[in-house]
Amino acid sequence: MALSFKVKAISRSRFLRNVFLTSVFILSFLLIFFSKSDYFVVNKVKSISNNYLHPITSFIVSPVKVISHLQTQFYDFRNLQAENNILKEEVMRLKKWQALAIHNNSENKVLKKLLNSTDSNLTLVKTASLVSRNDFMFSKMININAGLKDGVINDMAVVNYRGLLGRTVDTSVGNTRVLLLTDPNSSIAVKTISNNNYSLLQGGDDGVHLVSAFSKDEKLPKVGDLVVTSGSAQIFPPNILVGKIVEIRKDNFLVLPFVDFKNIDYVQVIENK
């Protein structure tokens, strides 16, 4: 009797183990497949992990965040003198630009009135702050504290005071993940200001520069040309500053973004009016 019970228990346990192993295997396969096909189940898993697990991990690493903050403050304090001199020079330069901008603005208004043109201005959906960064090792993403409750949805443009940062990809109730321009899977349609040279930009291998993947015209732009969004892909509104061309290669060119991706604090989610 005892022997028969033992044999049954082992076989049941083996059976359960096999069922468990098979279900883990099937579940993994399904998750990988759904992730590739962007199925809603995976989006749900992402949204749950963003809403519930991410705050816990952020809380756990808060002492490290404090250390990181203190270190930044220490470096800032050490560089105060040099930074002050740079800022003084920049203020002088900006004052000259301000005078020019005021003049151009008034001229612009008069010309618009004459041409009877309509403004293609942007709507600010939400100003949000950075919650955490996930751009270690593989993808280049950040988390911001704005979500569906603030009117943020997927595929909205995200900017800061320097220019275009990226687009929203995973939106949950209170959080949104932003795919930065420097991610190799990010792609934006741009044009140069000087000669309207249209092309597509993707994140480069170094995680710093953007590389042109496709150029509409055969001739390449010049080094130093400014690049703005062309607005042709519908996600990004037109004429948002992206970066400056720093290198021309045989088949493509490199763009250095205006945004300092290492120092992001506040961002704005925008859409076309």
Next chain:
Amino acid sequence: MFPKLLSSQTLIYHLILFFSFSLSVNYFVDLEFFNFLSYAIFHLTLIYLVFYFFHFSLIFISFLYGVFFDIFLIDYISPHLISFLVFVFLFYYSKKYLLNFSSKTISYIIIGVTLLMFVLETLIANIFFNYPINYQNLSWLFLTSLIVFFPSLFIFSKIDKL
């Protein structure tokens, strides 16, 4: 019911796992070394745990960590999930032979598997999702793993004696 799962040692290992996971998925621009360190420690701890405190639930735990690592670091599920599960399944089916080795050989296997897992994750991310192989990051990870390997084994042996 789960004495092996909830012993004081395994509990400490699970705390180390969760803490290093949390550090790995929150990037600190000024303290990048912490991210490399925690990422390496997570892999070493998981492999050590599987070798010396194997429990069936570890398969599910590896599955969960794999999914969450992928969601936080890549936004697509595959590289971590595949490499964690491949390792756990390989161990499960070959543990009879592996546990006959001396502790010294096992420790070399642990570091070898850790480095292999980094390569596998990077390769899968490259093949499936077009993420370029960043040799600089990979060498930093290798170096960090080699640096923390002996200190972490020393700490693990202290935890085992608790």
